[in-house]
Amino acid sequence: MFQRRRARLLLALLVAAAIALVTIDFRSGEDGGLDRLRGVTTSVLRPIQDGVGVLVRPFSEGAGAIADLFAIRSQNRELRDRVAELEERRRVFDDLERENAELRALLSLADRTELETVAARVIALAPSNFEWTVTIDVGARDGVERGMPVVEGDGLVGRVIQVTPDASRVLLAIDPSFSAAARSARNGEVGLLDGRGGDPMVFRALDPAAQVEIGDAVTTSSYQGGVFPAGIPIGTVSQVTEGSSPLTREVQVNPYVDFTRLQHVLVVFSTGIDDIPPFEGSEGLEFRRPPVPPLLEPEEEPTTPGSGDGDDAGDEAGDEAGGEAGDGADAGDETGGGADAGEGEEPADQAAGAGQGEARGARAQAHPGHDPPIAAPGSQPPVTGT
Amino acid sequence: MIARALVVALLLLAAVVLETALFGALTLFGFRPDLLLLVTATIATRDGPLAGVRVGAVAGLLADLLVSSSPVGLGVLVYGVVGALVGWSRPYFAPTSVTAPLLLVAAASVLGTAGYGVLTSLLADQRIGAPLILQGAIAVGLYNTLLAPLVAVVVRRLSDAFPLRGAGVE
Numbered sequence: 001m002f003q004r005r006r007a008r009l010l011l012a013l014l015v016a017a018a019i020a021l022v023t024i025d026f027r028s029g030e031d032g033g034l035d036r037l038r039g040v041t042t043s044v045l046r047p048i049q050d051g052v053g054v055l056v057r058p059f060s061e062g063a064g065a066i067a068d069l070f071a072i073r074s075q076n077r078e079l080r081d082r083v084a085e086l087e088e089r090r091r092v093f094d095d096l097e098r099e100n101a102e103l104r105a106l107l108s109l110a111d112r113t114e115l116e117t118v119a120a121r122v123i124a125l126a127p128s129n130f131e132w133t134v135t136i137d138v139g140a141r142d143g144v145e146r147g148m149p150v151v152e153g154d155g156l157v158g159r160v161i162q163v164t165p166d167a168s169r170v171l172l173a174i175d176p177s178f179s180a181a182a183r184s185a186r187n188g189e190v191g192l193l194d195g196r197g198g199d200p201m202v203f204r205a206l207d208p209a210a211q212v213e214i215g216d217a218v219t220t221s222s223y224q225g226g227v228f229p230a231g232i233p234i235g236t237v238s239q240v241t242e243g244s245s246p247l248t249r250e251v252q253v254n255p256y257v258d259f260t261r262l263q264h265v266l267v268v269f270s271t272g273i274d275d276i277p278p279f280e281g282s283e284g285l286e287f288r289r290p291p292v293p294p295l296l297e298p299e300e301e302p303t304t305p306g307s308g309d310g311d312d313a314g315d316e317a318g319d320e321a322g323g324e325a326g327d328g329a330d331a332g333d334e335t336g337g338g339a340d341a342g343e344g345e346e347p348a349d350q351a352a353g354a355g356q357g358e359a360r361g362a363r364a365q366a367h368p369g370h371d372p373p374i375a376a377p378g379s380q381p382p383v384t385g386t
Numbered sequence: 387m388i389a390r391a392l393v394v395a396l397l398l399l400a401a402v403v404l405e406t407a408l409f410g411a412l413t414l415f416g417f418r419p420d421l422l423l424l425v426t427a428t429i430a431t432r433d434g435p436l437a438g439v440r441v442g443a444v445a446g447l448l449a450d451l452l453v454s455s456s457p458v459g460l461g462v463l464v465y466g467v468v469g470a471l472v473g474w475s476r477p478y479f480a481p482t483s484v485t486a487p488l489l490l491v492a493a494a495s496v497l498g499t500a501g502y503g504v505l506t507s508l509l510a511d512q513r514i515g516a517p518l519i520l521q522g523a524i525a526v527g528l529y530n531t532l533l534a535p536l537v538a539v540v541v542r543r544l545s546d547a548f549p550l551r552g553a554g555v556e
Binding site for chain 1: 399402403404405406407408409410411412416417418420422434435436438439440443446448449450451452453454455456457458459460461462463466467470473474495499502503506507509510511513514515518519522525526
């Protein structure tokens with residue numbers, strides 16, 4: 001009875017302490033005291049986990065191999081079919097590679113740079129069944145930073161979420177909180193790849209009408225300056241659901257990486273590709289509204305051909321040039337015509353200058369012989385001399 | 387008492403190291419056993435709610451410090467509550483029963499995993515859905531039940547060698 005009362009009291013204290021800890025952890029953010037305590041715990045346990053891992057790994061692999069025996073027969077048949085298919089593809093691939101090299105040379109594209117990486121050994125997994133993370137044996141001393149991508153020979157593994165001096169924690173790509181920009185390797189459809197806590201992952205193509213088929217390879221994309229370098233293989237499409245969402249197309253992706261057998265990984269030092277400016281030297285440019293011709297021009301005095309002096313005609317012609325040459329600088333004929341209507345001597349650009357359209361008139365003159373502009377609805381016809 | 391505390395701490399450490407280093411490749415439906423929860427439930431079954439709360443709190447804190455996405459305190463809360471509940475329900479089962487402790491451990495594993503999953507979903511990662519939590523709770527419950535006899539032997543020997551003394555004993 002006494003123990004029950006004490007247990008109740010202790011439990012009440014424990015609940016209060018737990019709520020306080022959760023609150024402190026939420027408020028302290030990513031670099032708070034509790035996060036540092038996590039780092040210390042990871043560092044302290046790392047050598048123990050490392051040593052035990054070396055000792056027990058043969059046993060776990062042996063047990064895993066026994067479990068795999070049942071699947072090996074069917075897997076072997078699938079792999080034989082796959083080899084035949086890949087052999088066929090390889091023949092096409094040689095030709096595509098040559099064509100790709102030629103096209104790259106034509107477009108002056110730089111060859112894709114090799115990724116700068118550091119090799120790491122997987123030491124341990126997270127103790128929680130609702131967090132898919134692993135601890136690796138490289139840390140800040142090896143140049144690892146939070147957010148760096150982690151890959152394996154088969155493809156994308158995840159990204160670094162915690163760094164201590166000699167160990168790091170990696171959020172696996174199958175974790176529900178993992179998300180990465182991805183694209184279909186076959187047709188380049190871009191979208192987002194989300195983990196689901198195991199196989200398979202979900203690829204949400206941004207285009208709801210995207211043509212994604214079973215067997216399509218999915219790779220990372222540097223879309224909108226994503227964290228991951230483009231082109232890291234992720235997996236293949238295993239299931240396509242019709243009409244899953246009105247805004248996106250959802251497909252299931254089987255990852256290439258076997259997340260239960262991770263042993264060695266590579267931490268990628270290369271950061272995501274920066275946003276590329278639309279064209280060279282465009283970084284400092286400001287947006288300017290393009291000159292748009294008015295749909296309705298103000299009513300003007302009707303002009304009788306040949307009447308009035310040349311200056312007036314020149315003014316009008318200048319106005320015309322100012323008003324209409326703006327969109328395409330095609331008013332050369334018009335301004336010239338207006339000048340001729342006056343004195344027949346005035347150069348076209350002078351007439352245009354008188355009508356406050358000097359620059360435009362000059363541009364108009366620079367393109368002689370263009371088609372006459374299309375008059376805006378309701379505008380007066382151009383004045384022409386006789 | 388200090389010796390017992392040290393031995394229990396070592397047992398928890400061994401549990402977490404085995405869970406993170408050994409069981410990565412030995413999953414059941416993609417899930418690993420929760421050895422910390424299993425040790426907590428087994429000790430609570432044998433030694434009562436007070437020991438269950440204490441061990442649960444330490445096991446939960448250890449789990450919290452080794453994960454990144456869930457806030458610290460979540461494991462303390464869940465494992466502590468599971469330890470207390472198992473300890474309190476112990477008198478309602480026959481002391482000589484073999485199946486009762488197994489059922490208790492299974493129920494504690496399902497409840498603890500589901501509770502941890504729900505709280506993680508609410509406080510840390512909303513993308514952990516009900517199907518995943520249910521699947522995890524069942525898988526961990528099964529796995530822990532399979533391993534329970536082995537852990538029960540270790541805990542019984544430990545309790546025999548370092549028995550609880552003083553006011554905490556029923």
